Amino acid sequence: MTISGMxxxxxxxxxxxxxxxxxxxxxxxxxxxxxxxMFLVRHTHPHGWLLYGIAVLPALPLLGTLGALGVYLQExxxxxxxxxxxxxxxxxxxxxxxxxxxNDFLRTISGAGALPPFWDWxxxxxxxxxxxxxxxxRNPVRDDA
Amino acid sequence: MAWNWKKMNAAKKTMIRxxxxxxxxxxxxxxxxxxxxxxxxxxxxxxxVPAALxxxxxxxxxxxxxxxxxxxxDEFHRLLVVRCLLWGTAAVxxxxxxxxxLQLLGWKGNWSAGVELVLFFVAALAAKLTYRVQxxxxxxxxxxxxxxxx
Numbered sequence: 001m002t003i004s005g006m007x008x009x010x011x012x013x014x015x016x017x018x019x020x021x022x023x024x025x026x027x028x029x030x031x032x033x034x035x036x037x038m039f040l041v042r043h044t045h046p047h048g049w050l051l052y053g054i055a056v057l058p059a060l061p062l063l064g065t066l067g068a069l070g071v072y073l074q075e076x077x078x079x080x081x082x083x084x085x086x087x088x089x090x091x092x093x094x095x096x097x098x099x100x101x102x103n104d105f106l107r108t109i110s111g112a113g114a115l116p117p118f119w120d121w122x123x124x125x126x127x128x129x130x131x132x133x134x135x136x137x138r139n140p141v142r143d144d145a
Numbered sequence: 146m147a148w149n150w151k152k153m154n155a156a157k158k159t160m161i162r163x164x165x166x167x168x169x170x171x172x173x174x175x176x177x178x179x180x181x182x183x184x185x186x187x188x189x190x191x192x193x194v195p196a197a198l199x200x201x202x203x204x205x206x207x208x209x210x211x212x213x214x215x216x217x218x219d220e221f222h223r224l225l226v227v228r229c230l231l232w233g234t235a236a237v238x239x240x241x242x243x244x245x246x247l248q249l250l251g252w253k254g255n256w257s258a259g260v261e262l263v264l265f266f267v268a269a270l271a272a273k274l275t276y277r278v279q280x281x282x283x284x285x286x287x288x289x290x291x292x293x294x295x
Contacts, residue, residue, distance in 0.1 A: 034246075041250045052243075055250060059242040066235045073227060086214055086227050093234045094207035097265065098200040100237070104258035105196040109182050114248070114255055120241040124234070 015075040022068035030061035062121065084135045092128035099123055156216040163209035171202035203262075225276050229269040236268030237261045 037054050040046070046054060069089065076082045100120065106112040150158070178195035181187070187195070210226065217223045244256050 037246070038250070051247070051250060051252070055243050055246040055252075056239075058246055059239045062238060062242055063235050066231055066238065070228060070231050073224065073231075087211070089227065089230060089234070090207050090211050090214075093230060094204055096234070096237065097203045097207070097262065100241075100261045101200045101203050102193070102196045104262070105178065105199050106192060107255070108258040109179070109196075110188070110192055114244065116245075118242070118245050120245070121238065124238065 013076060013078050013081055015072055015077065016081065018075065019068055019072035022071070023065055026061045026064040026068060029064070030058060033061055034058040084132060087135060088128045088131040091131035092124045095127035096120060096124045154217075154219065154222075156213055156218070157222070159216065160209055160213035163212070164206065167202045167205040167209055170205065171199070174199050174202060225273070228276065229272040232272035233265040233269035236264040240264050 037057050040054060041051070069085070073082060073085060076085070099115070103112070103115055107114065153161075178199050181195055182192065210230065213226060214223055217226075240256070240261055247254070
């Protein structure tokens with residue numbers, strides 16, 4: 001398996017390249033939709049169900065990112081690359097759930113506030129990327145492709 | 146892929162046993178942490194200790210899934226579990242994103258504690274049931290499992 005400098009947080013197989021392209025698209029769409037939603041709310045001041053509807057919109061491209069991850073796991077033929085992704089997904093989910101459980105406990109007991117908006121996404125993707133980078137660095141067979 | 150204990154392979158049985166222990170530990174630790182906080186009237190930074198304790202079963206849950214993925218020999222079943230995990234994570238992410246954006250847009254409310262964890266399990270379970278319905282060759286999977294079952 002070749003590990004290029006570009007793919008510190010991923011593998012450079014055809015499936016991973018397609019995955020990276022999909023992630024770039026969904027992230028771009030996310031930024032556009034988020035800015036659009038904020039612009040819309042600031043200028044039209046919606047409330048009630050319309051506000052809820054607008055708040056859901058930016059979640060859709062982020063779901064697309066996870067969907068791309070699912071498609072990648074299906075398309076990837078390299079068993080090791082799939083294993084690394086699965087482990088990273090587990091690490092990201094574990095970190096996210098652990099942070100949410102601590103926050104839930106503190107909110108229930110001491111009335112602490114919720115995490116700032118979008119921190120959960122940052123926590124998930126940071127731990128996901130970190131897990132992938134650590135596994136890549138620990139990979140003893142870097143050039144067996 | 147029926148819910149038949151005898152037909153399940155060893156890896157799946159072990160995972161179910163581990164998940165049962167993890168769930169019981171979660172209930173015990175959650176109740177114990179609450180009892181401790183109210184009994185000892187904990188305040189301030191020390192509250193992080195019982196809060197951190199309740200994360201242990203959640204980490205145990207992920208550890209149990211990770212062990213299962215390592216022990217499972219059937220590639221199809223492994224992929225199913227990963228897909229369910231993805232659906233669970235997606236549900237948590239959607240809830241968190243929705244909540245975060247509402248607050249960013251000026252909403253003053255707050256999600257109830259534990260909503261995300263419940264969403265995770267509901268979405269993962271729903272995905273599991275959906276994949277079971279979608280599986281066009283369930284008998285094929287059972288035949289494989291019968292061979293590997295204990």
